[in-house]
Amino acid sequence: ETGVTQTPRHLVMGMTNKKSLKCEQHLGHNAMYWYKQSAKKPLELMFVYNFKEQTENNSVPSRFSPECPNSSHLFLHLHTLQPEDSALYLCASSPPLSGETPGELFFGEGSRLTVL
Amino acid sequence: DAKTTQPPSMDCAEGRAANLPCNHSTISGNEYVYWYRQIHSQGPQYIIHGLKNNETNEMASLIITEDRKSSTLILPHATLRDTAVYYCIVRVARPTTDSWGKLQFGAGTQVVVTP
Numbered sequence: 338e339t340g341v342t343q344t345p346r347h348l349v350m351g352m353t354n355k356k357s358l359k360c361e362q363h364l365g366h367n368a369m370y371w372y373k374q375s376a377k378k379p380l381e382l383m384f385v386y387n388f389k390e391q392t393e394n395n396s397v398p399s400r401f402s403p404e405c406p407n408s409s410h411l412f413l414h415l416h417t418l419q420p421e422d423s424a425l426y427l428c429a430s431s432p433p434l435s436g437e438t439p440g441e442l443f444f445g446e447g448s449r450l451t452v453l
Numbered sequence: 454d455a456k457t458t459q460p461p462s463m464d465c466a467e468g469r470a471a472n473l474p475c476n477h478s479t480i481s482g483n484e485y486v487y488w489y490r491q492i493h494s495q496g497p498q499y500i501i502h503g504l505k506n507n508e509t510n511e512m513a514s515l516i517i518t519e520d521r522k523s524s525t526l527i528l529p530h531a532t533l534r535d536t537a538v539y540y541c542i543v544r545v546a547r548p549t550t551d552s553w554g555k556l557q558f559g560a561g562t563q564v565v566v567t568p
Contacts (some may be wrong), residue, residue: 344523380558427496444496
């Protein structure tokens with residue numbers, strides 16, 4: 338138990354569906370992240386939020402839409418995805434991105450997405 | 454952030470020390486060395502980090518060379534549960550608005566601990 342909870346753990350969707358991934362952290366952190374891990378590829382950073390403000394969008398297609406309503410919750414809204422978007426989507430949180438020492442990231446277990 | 458180079462895989466006998474090397478020859482003076490691991494189908498787990506001095510915690514030890522161009526993660530008594538992909542990452546210490554200290558993962562080292 339890392340203090341970062343992701344739901345659902347598994348999701349199967351068609352290319353025309355709209356779904357959302359949810360992440361919740363109970364660690365009092367103020368930075369949250371979405372990473373994508375495709376089969377046999379390194380983790381790719383997608384989005385970073387610091388104090389609810391998006392600070393990084395790593396050239397992610399617009400069919401992925403993040404939302405951070407508060408420092409404890411992060412969503413990834415999905416629409417009109419492609420089969421190549423099938424992957425493990427990982428959420429992480431950390432202390433705020435400020436100060437002298439970057440805090441370690443705490444990851445959730447991930448949401449495994451399959452796009453048919 | 455500086456790039457890192459790790460061997461793609463290594464085996465280790467249960468109960469022995471596992472020494473995982475990492476090269477980061479372009480590391481800057483303000484960059485930390487971080488180690489994470491990812492057990493199959495789980496999220497990555499933080500292990501340890503350091504700047505210049507060697508560090509030890511309940512999971513592992515981190516040895517950083519004097520020139521900081523390489524480091525070694527040591528798992529003192531490897532167990533079967535230590536089988537995972539281990540990532541060595543360098544990360545800027547003082548994030549700016551252009552570099553929010555984000556972690557960039559490489560391919561890592563697949564460590565297999567055998568009985």
